[in-house]
Amino acid sequence: MYNFRFSVPTTIYFGKGQISHLSELADFGSKVLLVYGGGSIKRNGIYDTALKILEDAGVTVTELSGVEPNPRIETVRRGVELCKEQKLDMVLAIGGGSAIDCAKVVAAGAMYDGDAWDLVLDPSKIKKALPIFSVLTLAATGSEMDCFAVISDMTKNEKWGTGADVLKPTMSVLDPTYTFSVSRKQTAAGTADMMSHTFENYFTKEPGCDVQARFAEGLLKTMIKYGPVALEDPENYDARANLMWAASHAINGLIANGSQPAWCVHPMEHELSAFYDITHGQGLAILTPAWMDFVLQKDPSTAANFAEYGRNVWGISETEDEKAAREAIAKTRTFLFETMGLPENLCAVGIDSEEHFEVMAEKAAKGSVGCFVPLTKEDIVKIYKAAF
Numbered sequence: 001m002y003n004f005r006f007s008v009p010t011t012i013y014f015g016k017g018q019i020s021h022l023s024e025l026a027d028f029g030s031k032v033l034l035v036y037g038g039g040s041i042k043r044n045g046i047y048d049t050a051l052k053i054l055e056d057a058g059v060t061v062t063e064l065s066g067v068e069p070n071p072r073i074e075t076v077r078r079g080v081e082l083c084k085e086q087k088l089d090m091v092l093a094i095g096g097g098s099a100i101d102c103a104k105v106v107a108a109g110a111m112y113d114g115d116a117w118d119l120v121l122d123p124s125k126i127k128k129a130l131p132i133f134s135v136l137t138l139a140a141t142g143s144e145m146d147c148f149a150v151i152s153d154m155t156k157n158e159k160w161g162t163g164a165d166v167l168k169p170t171m172s173v174l175d176p177t178y179t180f181s182v183s184r185k186q187t188a189a190g191t192a193d194m195m196s197h198t199f200e201n202y203f204t205k206e207p208g209c210d211v212q213a214r215f216a217e218g219l220l221k222t223m224i225k226y227g228p229v230a231l232e233d234p235e236n237y238d239a240r241a242n243l244m245w246a247a248s249h250a251i252n253g254l255i256a257n258g259s260q261p262a263w264c265v266h267p268m269e270h271e272l273s274a275f276y277d278i279t280h281g282q283g284l285a286i287l288t289p290a291w292m293d294f295v296l297q298k299d300p301s302t303a304a305n306f307a308e309y310g311r312n313v314w315g316i317s318e319t320e321d322e323k324a325a326r327e328a329i330a331k332t333r334t335f336l337f338e339t340m341g342l343p344e345n346l347c348a349v350g351i352d353s354e355e356h357f358e359v360m361a362e363k364a365a366k367g368s369v370g371c372f373v374p375l376t377k378e379d380i381v382k383i384y385k386a387a388f
Helices: 018-027 046-056 073-086 097-109 116-121 184-202 210-232 237-249 265-276 280-298 300-313 321-339 357-367 377-387
Strands: 011-014 031-035 060-064 090-095 132-136 148-153 158-163 171-174
Touching: 011 018, 011 237, 018 046, 018 090, 018 132, 018 171, 031 073, 031 097, 046 060, 046 090, 060 073, 073 097, 073 116, 073 148, 090 097, 097 116, 097 132, 097 148, 116 148, 116 158, 148 265, 158 265, 171 237, 184 210, 184 237, 184 265, 184 280, 210 237, 210 300, 210 321, 265 280, 265 357, 265 377, 280 300, 280 321, 280 377, 300 321, 357 377
Parallel strands: 011 171, 031 060, 031 090, 090 132, 132 171
Antiparallel strands: 148 158
């Protein structure tokens, strides 16, 4: 286990009615930028509730609406401009990971003299940020409790992650009832996303990381248990609550620090989203089994890793590692595509040619240097084709 620093300064208010704590924003200033996506928070009443609490606390609201599912740099720039022009004190996101990611880079851009895209391309330039708050409405990305954000520039077909300690939210409200209305598609995609976060941290060759591994396995078993329950019974509080809390811990450093390699599947999926604007969790679900199959074949030593996963998460009893590994991958594929009903291949999400695979693979290879099993551009092209 390598040396690490672990800090999660975010105050979490978890449970029903915890949105009342938005009144505490008054301790940080009197003017807030409210960042959200479409009209769902207005239809379900969260918008009106939040505005009333903020108004009663003496906090005035400026709005940045229309944040895209893969948030665009143009939207970030609009938010930065509002913060600077109106001298806003803080940023509040209400929504899923897209709204929160957008809010994070807006908060940093408001404290930066140059263009916000600089902060996406070079995280070292993020020195300060306005206080960031969130009310989570979709369990998936874990952005409510981590330091990361992912922003796209579709004019360049680029989607990059950035991160800095100052991007960790000051406070996040996690009310599982706010996810009751999440669609089957987004519930399934969100579960795939949080599983992928866990896999990226779990599959490592760093020795002696038993604590992280056992935590990761517990998170995966929770996701596998409650993902299907949430699909069939959307208002099952325990299912929504466990998924919400598992998603946060999948990426807040708990299972990563001291053990994780560079991520591999996420850089590949970011290229899919950058070129085709597909749902992130669906892309991850499609790529994950293809990646597992490929790395097992490329590096047979990984059979031990996949076998451990199969035995501890799926309860596989096979004693031969390679057989157990293949069974674990098969169970993963069945869970994602049959149990959760996610699309099985890239054609199913509207990608009808291999036109961009070469350039996507070149970018993904650069973005995954140091991952669990190093992959070349040519390797990644093969994974794309296997998933096609």
